[in-house]
Structures are given as structure tokens and as C-alpha cells.
Amino acid sequence: MRKELSSFPNSAVWKLSDDGKHLSLRSVSDKVIPKETNDSAAIVALLKKNARNPDLFGEEIEFSREK
Known part of the structure; x- marks a missing residue:
């Protein structure tokens, strides 16, 4: 599942x-x-223009559920 905030x-x-x-x-x-x-x-246009730009997103941070 992927979602934009x-x-x-x-x-x-x-x-x-x-x-x-x-x-x-x-x-x-x-x-x-x-x-x-x-x-x-304007944001949508920039997102489309930069869809393949590796600098569009920062580092991925992962959280894991603990029991």
C-alpha cells in the first residue's frame, strides 16, 4: 500500500x-x-516533471511494529 500524506x-x-x-x-x-x-x-506539474528525478524524495525511513 502506498499513500501520499x-x-x-x-x-x-x-x-x-x-x-x-x-x-x-x-x-x-x-x-x-x-x-x-x-x-x-504547480505542485502537480513539478511532480510530473521530476517523476524520474532521484532527488525528488529524501532517504527512506522504516519503522517496525514491536510486540
Whole structure:
């Protein structure tokens, strides 16, 4: 499962494993999508333009459920 938290900068994309035990987060880079960009159409355009840009997202952080 993959879900975007928000369409605006300083947001993240998250993935939850099928078994629900692992959550991964990646932040959207403000170098690619500037913080000043507040128009959703402009953000969508920048996301499409940079879809293959390796700098679009930050490092992936993974959390695991503990019992």
C-alpha cells in the first residue's frame, strides 16, 4: 500500500507492508519542490516533471511494529 500524506512541500509518501508490520516514509525534497510553491496545480506539474528525478524524495525511513 502506498499513500501520499499531502500534495504540499514538507510532506511525505508512506508505504505500509501487506502484513502491517513495517511502515516506510520518504519526505519530498524542497530542492525539487520549493517550500514557496503553494498552488496545487504547480505542485502537480513539478511532480510530473521530476517523476524520474532521484532527488525528488529524501532517504527512506522504516519503522517496525514491536510486540
